[in-house]
Amino acid sequence: MNSRERVNLAINHKEPDRVPLDLWGTDSRLINEFYFKVLEHLGLDFPDEKSKVRPGKSAEYVDYRIADLIGSDFRHIVIGKPENFKTYHNEEGMRFDEWGIGHVMKGSYSFIAYHPLADADISDIEKYRGPNIKDPGRIKGLDVQAKDWFENTQYSITTTGPISGFLKEYYEYLRGTENFFTDLYLNTALAERLLDKLADIFIEFYTYFITPVAPYLTWIEFESDFGMQDRPLMSGQLFRKFLKLPMQRVISGIKKVAPSAKIFLHSCGSIKEFMADFIDIGIDIISGIQPLARDMESDKLKKEFGKDIVFHGGIDIQRAICGSLEDAVQESKKRIADFAPGGGYIFGPSNHFQIDVPVENFLAMYKAAKDFGKYPINIDIK
Template sequence: MSLSPRERVLAAINHEEPDRVPIIIGVSNATGIKMKPYREIKKIVHVTAPDKYLYQWPELGTAQVDERIMRRLRSDVRGVTDLEPKHILQANRQRPPHSNYIDSWGSGAIEIAPDEWFPGVHPLLDATTVEEVENYSAWPDMTDPSRVAHVAGVARKLAKENEYAILATPWLLFPFERAYAMQGLENFLLNMGLHPDFAVALLKKNAEQCKALMGPFLDQLGPNVDIIKIGDDLGTQESLMISPKMYREMLKPIHADFIRFIKERTHAKVFFHTDGDVEPLIEDFIEIGVDILNPIQTSAGRMSDLKSLKEKYGDRIVFCGAVDTHRLLPFGTTEEVRQEVKRIIQTLGPGGGFMLGAVHTIMDDVPAENVLAMVDAVEEFGQYPL
């Protein structure tokens, strides 16, 4: 029996087998498409639509995907996001060309090549003391109503249509990622070892800010949401950024508190995005209430062993993603993409508990033909029973 996209997703995230493996693409920055491949897809499928950016943020470079393209990509999920405050959006639209992009936290990006932006503005770069966290004068106003003024209307419309699963994500670098946005990655990692009191104070302050936005965001959503996306990138291609011990002592309690805060306010499943080889922390994620783990970076260490992941954790957490963006999607042939999608589905799909997508955002080096091959292969190989 054919299910609606929303029914399909709800079955999968409740560890049941739907009619086919759900697809998640084009919904948030963690599951999105950069503008270059998006433009190529529009040409191939003969859709004329303006170039719009997710979060109204051109420097992020992620496309706000037209509904006709979302349908062609067979995406079973639609997104609800917040925005930066109105005055921040206006300031960045009006700033001189090629000047630094500055967000509401005082951090931001620099242009490293035409239309290519990289995080390079770190307002707490040299900070090492708790007092410097307390005295920072540019903490954002997370209660600015312009951040979430549109949320209730968008979510209500999607819920009334009742066609697609609703994934909601306020644009936040969450506590750990925000810390290295404020300090620079190398500096913050050093401070976790050399100045742990400072590091924890910064993480906790960031978490307070995250909750200050998440509360009103959830209020605006009301019951009209199925999945809440949060996340902190914790892994590299070969290991974790920090030791499991450091994670459990310094960051896990903050993640646990944040997830508890969310689950006290919504029925939605918690979708946790974290890149790299994070296999040593999957038990921790399950313990603190993560329902869906993304992106299953198959090019990174132990995350490549999909059979083991499914056997060890597949009945307790939903896997989301798994299609490699390191080599396969940018450099593989369409046939290689098809066969890899088939392998992934046959490994992670049985029993439900799996949504297929690219590992993080589809970047500029990915040919549009490979994106289409990926989603078409799900239609070909992802029908249940597998």
């Protein structure tokens, strides 16, 4: 069974020969420092600056040498860089992107320090234009790449998220997190208008990105975090009042462009509160599924939602993968035992691999997935 066949069975809730493995997707990358550690450990050549596919991010690279080594079943389409916009820096070193959002680096991570619509009223929202979506650099060569992978390899092909976040995140980036939450209570007309405008932008952005590669795609990735470690970020009631319908409108718009592709959402933290709503708006695959977050026990999620949604990731990167080699192996076995029976599971981390992960554990978790992820699943958990 080849990778594409394996993935197609799994995402349709059927059992393939083994659990599919993912690396280098929207939420399964290696942050730069860890990536360099892996290269050094494996004796692989380091990339040059031109190899960065996500300049300015904490995980800037994609390296399929590593994907092939661990047995990944995927290739991921990554949006290109705009030809007609270059990020610029002010005198204090703040970097501004094409949305007008200001970023600063602290250590290995980028943080938002300027919100261009922080003091906006509805008239300012109406005037805001956002990025030049139809910049040809974004899609240059993507159709050729996708066609080549589809016709000349057996990998499953997906898109990574072309925008780092979804409606909630870009509301926060543009207005600020405090404004986001207070607007939902005190400035509802502005909140509804900005979310509606962002939905329009996202539909146009994703449509432009996906159209050249749509015939080749297994799924399309979105990312939006709705949970903290110990609770949801908001109530289900608030989500349903403000975010559910705009998100559904975006997903419906994308499905018109790529009707055969599944819809994938990465969402961090304690998100059980929203699972039924995610399913209702057309999310086919949920990723992240952090096992140490509240109410995110893998066996319970599979039992309650496993018939209606595919699980992606789930490997604990907070403790287990940072512990002993045996911890990493047992973690892999546990998630496979819980999520994999009956299909509907793609193996991977719950988020990007961080600098505190031992390289040996990274390699061991994927080896364990190949060793213990063969169907029928029969794993003895210690």
